[in-house]
Amino acid sequence: MLLERIYDNDLAQASYVIGCQATGEGVVVDARRDIGVYHDIAQANGLRIVAVAETHVHADYLSGTRELAAATGAGMYVSGEGGPDWLYAFEAEQLQDGQHIQVGNIVLTAVHTPGHTPEHLSFLVADGAFADEAGYLLSGDFVFCGDLGRPDLLDEAAGGSDTRFEGARQMYASLRDRFLTLPDHVQVFPAHGAGSACGKALGALPSTTVGYERRHAWWGPYLAAADEQGFIDELLEGQPDAPAYFGRMKRQNLAGPAIIGARGPLPRVGQGDLAAALAAGEATFVDTRDQGQVHAGTVDGALNLPADKGLATYGAWAIDPERSTSAVVLLADGPEAAQQMWDHLIRVGIDDVAGYTTTIEGLPQHKPQLVAPGDVAAFEKALLLDVRATGEHEAGNVPGSEQLHGGRVLWNLDRLPGEGTIVTYCQSGVRSSVVASTLRHEGYEVVELEGSYSAWAAEHAG
Template identity: 65%
Template structure:
């Protein structure tokens, strides 16, 4: 048997290819939409992808289940659990608790583990060539290394009202009646790692075991004492802000993400063509440089989505495909870099990319407004906005600042003043540049705090040092 973990650092998301080496067949679990990685992995190991499935209706990325099935002819398996409100809107074989399907010598058994979502399945995997007992659990967003999937996302991102409490109770029951009944040796392979917003304290270790989690995870003592209320209180306390785009992911994943098919490589666009499109507002420019370069001058009304490991995350903060209909133009050093960024964007449903340019020369530019921390006391903005997470804000913030995390900002503009300057900050400035670019494009007078909270803290310390000397 082959188990390969495919990890996306951008979204801290893990998918899996499980293959039977005896007959050359494989299943992909929780795949993403840029599917070449799975096809190449299968080909490398002489396997054909014959099945695709997912643990639940995801909120943080757009599922590649339909994309893979369309490309390979694989059979789709989907959860049939959760009741009528949590049924998928596209075709696939429905799995219920205890149902099994086989890939050569490998058996995959569905285990209904509600809590994170009502329909959530985990998958017990048995290598029939080695044992008649399961040795692996693909736990999805149920159990992570050292943590659990949060039960409040339906409230935070999908329009639910107080579903978190029932979800927390379901998680407690799923742990007690499903997870902890498994042998300690069963290996646990979760769908997320450190940095994911699907939990609050995910470990960076890629896998664990039932026994290790039983002994050392934070929730172990609550289960051992059968303390359901204590478990619920601890689970719900301190969960990070959920990104607003999660609601869109939930809807699209339930209905069935659009199938892209073969994508034509992104073309390099003529500067004149891009300039005309920007003038007519029929194109949206994505400045992919670091905030330090953007602050020296950027394309007018552009969005800052820094190249690197967070393209999908930041892209989903500032681009809403449901309302932003302009094709995107990426700033990239070459075609390969542009294509990689596009791969990241399609993971969150941002498909409409026209092409790329390698320079901003010849395009209309402007210089973002910045303010030094020492100038803030004398400035009179309409609002100071902290775009960090609420947990960061609680740990320390600029007095009288208003917390509105970057992942929610563009969906909650009604909380911002319609007139007057808005000063924005994050921890060091990168997230702030992303959020500020979106506000500027929306017509707000934005002034970025240079160096953000780190610089402001240093200025306060320096001022106190001078005052006490």
């Protein structure tokens, strides 16, 4: 049996290719939309992808299930659990608890594990050529290394009301009745790692075991003592802020993400054509450099989405494809880099990328304004905006600031002043630059706190 993990550091997301080498058949679980990696793995291992499955309706990225199935002819398998509100709208095999996916000698058994979401499935994997019993669990967003999937996303991002309490109760029952009934030796492969907003303290390890989590995970003592309320309180305490785009991901994944099909190489856009498109509002320029370079000068109205710091994540903060009317043009070193950036953007549904340019020369430019930490208190402003998470703000902040998570700003413009200057900051300046550029693109006057909170705190230490 082949089991290969494909990890996206940008979104802290894992998908899996499982193959039966005896029959040359494979299944992909929790695929992303840029599907070339799965073709490459299949070709390298002599596999034909015959099935594509997903553990649940994802919130943090757009599923590649339909994309991969359309390209390979594979059958699609999704959850049929969770009630009518959680049934997928596109045609696929809807799995109930205990049903199987057979791929050569390999059997994936659906296990309904609600808690993170009502319809959530995990997959027990048995290698029939080696043993009859399952030795592996693809746990999706149910059990992570050292943590659990958060049960509050339906409240945070999908318009639910107090669903987190029922979700937490379901998580407790899923652990008690499903996970802890498995043998200790079963290896657990989750769908996310450290940095994901789908939990609050995910470990960075790629896998764990049932036995290790039973003995060492924070939730173990609560289950051992049958302390359901203590478990619920701890699980719900301190969950990170969810970006607003999670709601769009839920809606699109339930409906079925659009199939892109084969994508040709991105064209290089001439500076004259690009300048005209920017002037006409027909293009959105994305400056992919770090904030230090951007602060030295960037294109008027550009979005700063650093290519090496989470392009998909920050892209989804700054661009709402459901209301945007202009195509993206990327600043890239060349066609290969541009194509890789496009791969990241389509993972969150930002498909309309018109091309790239290698320079900002010849385009209208400005230099973003900064305010020094020592001057920010006296600086004339309408709002001092902390774009970090709630927990970061509560741990320490610049006096007089208001907190609004950077991934929610574009969807909460009514909370911002209609006139005057907004001063933004985060921890180090990366998120602040993303949000500041987003607000400038929307027509706001924005100044950034130089060095952000780290610089301010260092200046005011002691």
